[in-house]
Amino acid sequence: MRTTRRIALAGFGAALLLPLGVGSAFAADGDVNANLTPVALNGAAASGTAMVKVEGTTLTVTMAANGLLADAPHAAHIHFGAEARNECPAASDDADGDGMLTTTEGGPAYGGIVVSLTKTGDTSPASGLAVDRFDTAPGGEIAYQRGSITVEPDVAQAIVDGKSAVVIHGVDHNEDGVYSGDAMSDLDPTLPAEATDPAVCGVLMAAPSGGVAAGTGSTAGTGTSTGVMLLGGGLLAAGAGAGALAARRVRATV
């Protein structure tokens, strides 16, 4: 686990640098989110959203999905590939023309696994098929949140840059309610293909920048909106979660 220790140290270094505003290869910060939609050809009537907060080389991932095959383990990952198209696969990615997309066939679109969204333990690509540690989607629903996920700086940067995708695997092509069928997985020949074929996918995209130009001034000065206290943004953006909320409340009463 030498690699893990090195990554942890890198993360520590970034944490030290960030408050000083010193630019560095480790310092990637940003919020990205994805709308998870059914993967082409695979027929999952599922949807969801995923949000990733990147702070240096540490990720917090929050994700909800529904309509998945219930009570079956669903491997979920963040995918990225420097050579990939950085998008979700299309029907044209069905290399063998069998009318279904395997995880491998989606590779040219979304790349390889960079983070395994396990519920416990290791989150590296090595846990990509650790089915005992992924959500089993009771009722077809997944509600997932995990912080303190550490990644390499280049991965953190790719995520912030909107180049990664969240993929939840596990479909039910033959609609018999379980992972089954003669086709075996391209990732693990002991598993049915249904267990690993991608179900939903969404590119993690950066939030819009800045506000909205939503007025012409024709009512300016009529005082319609002056009752609302002006709040600062920069300070708030630096905080997170409860911290930001608290800061917002404090400033609102100043």
Next chain:
Amino acid sequence: MSDHRRHDGRSRILAAAAVVLAVAGALALVLGLRGGPAEMPTSPPLAASTEGPSDAAGSPPAAAADGSGDRADPVGPGGAARDAAPTAAETAPLPELGPILPASEPVSLTIPAIGVASDTLERLDVGPDGVLPAPTDFALPGWHTRGPNPGQLGPAVIAGHVDGPDGPAVFIRLGELQPGDEVQVGRADGTVATFVIDEVGRYAKADFPTSLVYGNTTDRAEIRLITCGGAFDRSTGHYVDNIVAFGHLVG
């Protein structure tokens, strides 16, 4: 692709029996923890759930990885099953995400407190410049297509003009919204997502809290209603501030 290939070498750990056992164990655990439908947390959920899973889930593995020079195969069949069951119960509680609706595009917006009743919403697609455009029709609200659909987990965004060439526009009274006011978003699937306003803020556009408004700062389905406000800068032709109303889904 190469990463997936790499897993082939590890497929030995996924012997079918181990998979079945582990899944059964995890399932029992999940069912045990997840009694009924999720309820809205009574305390501010940001404080409650952001901390728990992060710290709890992250610490033990990290400590193990750092402390022991040579850790056993982290995803081995027996080991994983034994490790996962007890630790999962203690360290990875299911996040409390509140009510969440499936994907379905918004088709109407009703905000009784400020007289908004629109049976159409424009699609607002973020441009190459990364900016969320305002609706082209001053009488219509628009929704941020790259964000969650209203009702899905995360911050759904609906923007509207405060005024147009002919005077007041659809969100002229947005700044009057009060905590507790209701916002109803009709959706293409026939459902209505009902949100309750938590607070209303005014932010300088030059100092816009992008993360607060669009970012991963929530762990429930929320909505942001955005319009302009503050002083009008005649030299730029724009208001200097944005008004943002924050709300969360109640059903």
